[in-house]
Amino acid sequence: MDRSRTTLIFAWMLLAPALLYVLVIVAWPLVETVRLSFTDASLKKVTDYVGWRNYTKIYNATFFEVIVRTFTWTFFSVLLKMIIGTCGAVLLNAAVPGRHLFRILTMPPWIVPMAIGIFMWGWMYNGQFGMISGLLQRFGLVDGPVAFLAYGNTAYWATIFTDVWIGVPMVTIYFLAAIQSIPKDLYEAAWTDGASRWMRFRRITLPLMAPAIITMSMLSLIATFNSFDIIWILTRGGPSGETTTMIIDTYQTAIGSKKYGEGAARAVVICIFLSLFCLAYFRVTRRLAAADNA
Amino acid sequence: MTTLIRKGLIGMALVCTTALPAMAKDISWIYCGDKIDPVHEKAIQEWDAKNPDNKVVVEVVGWEQCQDKATTLAAAGSPAGIAYVGSRTLKEFAQNDMIVPVPMTDAEKASYYPGIVNTVTSGGTQWGVPIAFSTKALYWNKDLFKQAGLDPEKPPTTWAEEIEDAKIIKEKTGIPGYGLPAKTFDNTMHQFLHWVYTNNGEVIDADGNIKLDSPQVLAALKAYKDITPYSEEGPTAYEQNEVRAIFLDGKVAMIQGSVGAAFKLKDTKINWGVSDLPLGPDAKGKGTLLITDSLAVFKGSGVEDKAVEFAKYITSAPVQEAYEGGGAAGLTPLRPSPAVDKMVADAPYWKPFIDGIASGGPEPLFTDYKGFQNVMIEMVQSVVTGKAEPDAALKKAAAALEEYK
Numbered sequence: 001m002d003r004s005r006t007t008l009i010f011a012w013m014l015l016a017p018a019l020l021y022v023l024v025i026v027a028w029p030l031v032e033t034v035r036l037s038f039t040d041a042s043l044k045k046v047t048d049y050v051g052w053r054n055y056t057k058i059y060n061a062t063f064f065e066v067i068v069r070t071f072t073w074t075f076f077s078v079l080l081k082m083i084i085g086t087c088g089a090v091l092l093n094a095a096v097p098g099r100h101l102f103r104i105l106t107m108p109p110w111i112v113p114m115a116i117g118i119f120m121w122g123w124m125y126n127g128q129f130g131m132i133s134g135l136l137q138r139f140g141l142v143d144g145p146v147a148f149l150a151y152g153n154t155a156y157w158a159t160i161f162t163d164v165w166i167g168v169p170m171v172t173i174y175f176l177a178a179i180q181s182i183p184k185d186l187y188e189a190a191w192t193d194g195a196s197r198w199m200r201f202r203r204i205t206l207p208l209m210a211p212a213i214i215t216m217s218m219l220s221l222i223a224t225f226n227s228f229d230i231i232w233i234l235t236r237g238g239p240s241g242e243t244t245t246m247i248i249d250t251y252q253t254a255i256g257s258k259k260y261g262e263g264a265a266r267a268v269v270i271c272i273f274l275s276l277f278c279l280a281y282f283r284v285t286r287r288l289a290a291a292d293n294a
Numbered sequence: 295m296t297t298l299i300r301k302g303l304i305g306m307a308l309v310c311t312t313a314l315p316a317m318a319k320d321i322s323w324i325y326c327g328d329k330i331d332p333v334h335e336k337a338i339q340e341w342d343a344k345n346p347d348n349k350v351v352v353e354v355v356g357w358e359q360c361q362d363k364a365t366t367l368a369a370a371g372s373p374a375g376i377a378y379v380g381s382r383t384l385k386e387f388a389q390n391d392m393i394v395p396v397p398m399t400d401a402e403k404a405s406y407y408p409g410i411v412n413t414v415t416s417g418g419t420q421w422g423v424p425i426a427f428s429t430k431a432l433y434w435n436k437d438l439f440k441q442a443g444l445d446p447e448k449p450p451t452t453w454a455e456e457i458e459d460a461k462i463i464k465e466k467t468g469i470p471g472y473g474l475p476a477k478t479f480d481n482t483m484h485q486f487l488h489w490v491y492t493n494n495g496e497v498i499d500a501d502g503n504i505k506l507d508s509p510q511v512l513a514a515l516k517a518y519k520d521i522t523p524y525s526e527e528g529p530t531a532y533e534q535n536e537v538r539a540i541f542l543d544g545k546v547a548m549i550q551g552s553v554g555a556a557f558k559l560k561d562t563k564i565n566w567g568v569s570d571l572p573l574g575p576d577a578k579g580k581g582t583l584l585i586t587d588s589l590a591v592f593k594g595s596g597v598e599d600k601a602v603e604f605a606k607y608i609t610s611a612p613v614q615e616a617y618e619g620g621g622a623a624g625l626t627p628l629r630p631s632p633a634v635d636k637m638v639a640d641a642p643y644w645k646p647f648i649d650g651i652a653s654g655g656p657e658p659l660f661t662d663y664k665g666f667q668n669v670m671i672e673m674v675q676s677v678v679t680g681k682a683e684p685d686a687a688l689k690k691a692a693a694a695l696e697e698y699k
Contacts (some may be wrong), residue, residue, distance in 0.1 A: 043369055043390035127527050128540050144468075150528025151679065238478025239530035240675045255362060256664040258369070258386075 030271070036264035043258045054265035062241075063249070067269075070245040073160060074224045080164045081220055082213060085171030090201065092172065093179045103176070110169035118233040121162045125149050125234070152242030155235050159243050162230050167223075171216055178212035179205060211288045218281035222274060246270050319597045320351045321375035321604055324367075326360035326587075333616045337608055348600040350375075364592075368392045373592035375601040381413045381586045384421040385659035393590045394598050395419045396605060405611065405629050407648075413586040413656040422588030423605045425614070429582045429626045429654060430488050430550045431646035432456075432572060436565040438547040442466040449548075449569040453493075453517045456548065456572040460524035463547045473537035473549035474518070474525035476671075476678045481534040483670040484583055487657070488550055489514035491581040493574025497658040502699050507692035510576045515684035517574065519677050529678050554624025556643045570646045582650035585657055586628075626651070665698040 037054055041047045092103050109117060124131045127147030136142045148154045182205065190200045228247045231237060237244035237252065244252075250270060254263020325334075330352055342349045353374070355363050364377035365387075373392070387393040398420045403411045406424065414422045436446035442463040450456035460471025476482050490497065495510030505511075522529065526537065526546055534551070541549045542562055549555070550571060559566050570580050589605040591598055607613070615633055618625045626647050627634045638644045660666040673691035676682035682690070 043365070043386065043392060045391055125531075126536075127531060128543070128545060145527045147526075147528025147531035150531035155531075236478040238671070238675065239476075239679060240672060240681060252664075252668070255366075256668075257662050258365065258664070259662075260369075 033264045033267050033271070036261055037268045039261045039264075041260035041264070047261075050261065054262045057262060058265055058269070063266075066241075066244055066246055066249050069156075069243075070225065070247075073156070073243075073245055074221060074227075077160045077163045077167070077224045077227075078217060078220045080160070081167045081171050081224075082217055084164065084168050085175050085216070086209070086213070088168065088172035089175035089179050090205065092176050103173075106169050106172055108169075109165050114166060114229055115233065117166060118162060118230055121158070121165070122149070122234050125158050149235055150239060152239060155239060155243050159231050159234055162234065163224060163227055166230070167220060171220065174216050175209060175212055178209050182208045211292075214284055214288065215281075218277065218284060222277050222281070225274060225277065226270070246273075319347065319600075320349050321597050321601050322595070323350055323352045323604075324360060324364045324374045324377035325352045325354050326357050326378040327354060328356065329354060331617055333613065333619065334608065337613045341604060341607060345600070345604075348597060348604075350604060364590075365392075368592050368594075371594065373594050375595040375597050376589045376591050376605055378425065378587055379422065379590045380657075380663075381422060381424065381588045382657045382659060382663045384414055384588060384590060385416040386661050386663055387590060388416055388419075388421045389661055392593055393421055394593050394602065395421055396423050396591055396602050402606075407628065407630060407651045409584045409651060409654050409656060410586060410628055413584055414588050416659050422590045423609045424586040424588050424628050425609050425617075426587040427626045427628045428552045428585045428624070429647045429650050430485075430552055431568050431570060431582075431650065432548060433541060433551050433555055433559070433566055433568050434548045435541070435544060435546075436567055438463055438467060438469055438544070442547075446565070447567070449567060450572045451570070452572050453489075453513075453574050457517065457521050457524070460521055460548065464524040467547075470526040470540075470546045471524040471548060472521050473532075473541055473546040474522060474529040474678065475532050475534045475537045476529040476674050477531060477533040477536070478671055478675070479533035480667055482674055483667050484585060484657075485534060485550055486514065486518070486670060486674050487583040487655070488571055488581075489517060489574065491583050491655040492571045492577055494576045494578050494581075495574075496655065497695070498660070498699060504692055504695045504699055506695060507688055510574065512684060512688050513574055513576065515673070515677055515688055518674065519684055522678050530675050552624050553626060553644065553647050556641075557624065568643045568646055570650060579653040580650045582654040583657065584651065584654040660695075660698045662698040666695060669694045669698070 038049055038051060039047045040050045040053075088106060092099060092106065096102075112120075123129065125133075125148035127133050127145035127150065130148075132148065133142070133146045136146060137144070146154075148158045186204050186208075187200055190204060195203065226247050227245075228251065231243050231245060231248050232251070235243045237248040246266065247270065250263050250266040253259050253266055257263075330338075334352075338350045338352065360377075361379055361383065364374055364379060365383075367373055368387075369392075379387075384393070388395075396414075398411065407427075410424055410427065411420065414420050414424055432449060434449045439446040439448075439459070442459075443466060444459055444462060450459050456472070463469060463471035475485050487497070490511050493510045493514050495508055495514060496505045497511075499505050526532065526540060532540070537546065537549055538551055538555050538558070540546045541551070541555070542558055542564070544562075544564055556568060571582055573581070589609065591601045591605055595601060609628075611629055611631065614628055615631060618627050627637075634648070638648060658666065669691050673687045676687045677684050
């Protein structure tokens, strides 16, 4: 056996555990989901292949509505997280007394178990006993109780807001790290040249934070697109399906109605979208790395 | 040589001691709730003592995941022996060959209140043993009635009176007259079915024909539309227990509730009453939805016969009566008995919960009950939120139900 062949075998042996892990944890379930999506799998014991039937069945106006809603929900949630996260990071970076305390205070939404945080918001949105409705009434802003989860519009924004509340700490801390890596002498030079605070933020902070913002936006996009717990606990996709996103729709079909084949077809559509996001993420990070090297 | 023989004997003894328990087959029970009821715990101990080869192993699963867990285990080919399930799932399980029939003798059938056996019967066969039962009645807040100038001792007996009382209370006191649950939750459908059954309506007939699009159900949906303005703000945000919490807080004048509410009301200062559910214009008598949970015996566990025997034992009259425990659990008794008669005599608030049974209707059995439930919830919500008119919502729902029957 020549040396190069031995090296190759050794390399494959080193790769084997990781490959096995990917095959068992990622590839096999994925392939199985795709296979399932071409069957009429349900509670019945015999499963038949049905070709594209599951896909043609979901090809309807309601599903398109769900897709559009998923994209808008994700867009607003990610956008708000990025804006609030950026502002938070800038504020936490400011040289004010007690800033370490403020940094700690941003963490609770991240530290509190997600389900507990969501239930807490569920109560706050409650029209009869909820704090938000109570405060609005006390300040005379509304006449009576406001049940935020009762109407499509308010429930939609309530779920987005809860997602933002949970997601902002991570974004803020990530952005704070990015800001802290910006050389101080750039700010000092700009200050010496008479650049205003806003100018320094716009010309130094934002451009140098851009890679972090892009990376975090992409990662957040992927996580938010698949966000299940928040909507399920708060509204279960209601009222009248107005907070139903693709992941909720898939769960209701596959687990609720036990239509595993049809649910798998919906999951495959999600998978395609997420693959596109991942592809975009890899392209962007590659470009950023190339720009860094240049 | 002696050592060899000794080692051999020890080895055989070890093999035998490990093999023997393997020959015994436990009955696994997926039990919904937070903990095992003490009555069941005691009964299981007695069963285990008499059936050492078929002991019962309980797995407690929260209500939210309980049904899905039992179903997923069965679908994956490793079913539980028995599981606590909503009786509405039995038809779906039976049609997919997941459960075994649990036939009842005529004497067993006769021991239950009328209508109970129908909740577990599909195609003339019983597919589960009822273990929990719920009926509803109308609770009203006498103080709010008085405050609105209504007779506090006269609850509404018809839908028209109910809507009128709710309107007066809302207008005179500013407090919602009726607690309407319409959240994306199973009891939104259940509550609506109480209205259907108090107007002689039905969803599906014995031959499997969808009967939803009828004047009786349309009247129920119209009544929902009419009472919505006098209900709590945003009914689609509240499910039954949340509406009950509002009633217990004195912030709504009337609700439909189970007997469990009466036990909670005892701890409040609310001056309350409970009465039969008000009737619709086509009612032929009292009515309520008969909701039961059952023990389903899953196929393929290897202990089906013993599981059936256990299911019947754990729901036998003495155990069941102790489990229902005078009503603290919020369960309506499954069987008439002198103990129930005494309970009603001692605490008259029990009467409407028992009286409605005879003319109550079972939860409709569908091959895809979740699909059915979603259609019903969507129909109710679209009317309550004003997105659809009752007749259009009803027609749409009736057509959609064809897929799930």
